[in-house]
Amino acid sequence: MSWLDTIGKTIMPLASAETRAEARRNAETIARDNEWLSQILDAHREIERYMGEALSAPDAQSRIAASEKFFHLLASHSIAEEVAIYPALVDHNGAVAGKIHAAMAYEEQQVAKIQQAKLKTLDPMGSEWRNKMEHLQAAIQQHVYQEESSWFPELAKNAAPEKRQMLSREYAEAFDRYGGKNLGSAAGRAVAGGSSTTGMAGSRPAGMEPADVPPVPGIVS
Ligand SMILES: [Fe+2]
Secondary structure (H helix, E strand, O other): OOHHHHHHHHHOOOOOHHHHHHHHHHHHHHHOOOHHHHHHHHHHHHHHHHHHHHHHOOOHHHHHHHHHHHHHHHHHHHHHHHHHHHHHHHHHOOOOHHHHHHHHHHHHHHHHHHHHHHHOOOOOOOHHHHHHHHHHHHHHHHHHHHHHHHHHHHHHHHOOHHHHHHHHHHHHHHHHHHHHOOOOHHHHHHHHOOOOOOOOOOOOOOOOOOOOOOOOOOOOO
8 A cells, every 4th residue: 555545545535626616726825925935825826737737748858858748847846845834834733733734735745846856757658658647747746735724724724814924934945955947937927936935935034044954866857
């Protein structure tokens, strides 16, 4: 049984496309007052788009090109969440639930990175590549659903305005630092300093140092 079967089915059942779409709409409403979430939703939409392009590409060259965009954006986005957002789940999502949310979030993304690395070794026109890409797509959809339906709305509800501004700033900086620049609209918003909600992404108060971040794993294209 895979990590997705083990974790997803026991703690949060696999969500249908309709359920995921409803969670996305609710998250978009919350994002109006949470720039960090708005940036994250942008990245989620683009990750979904690149995955779809990779799966529907007609030949090996275009499939590899779409996959590399997907790998690159997924790496930049996931590392930015890991250094800027997930630690806040521990502090704001409840004494026990917060630790569980963070542990699941980190674990799921690490397994996705392993699957991503495996994909790079496969023939992009082969059945094994398609099976693994579809499995990764399902895993990412479920992970995104967990973030948008539960973990992040809870964080948005419990974090003070100053903390939410800090999340926006830290996410944007980490996304940029780990290669999000020039990847598309999500990257552009982050690098440009976010939208009108806070306008603080990309700037940092005196005395506040960048998050202590690990080196980029080898999965970055
Ligand atoms: Fe995410």
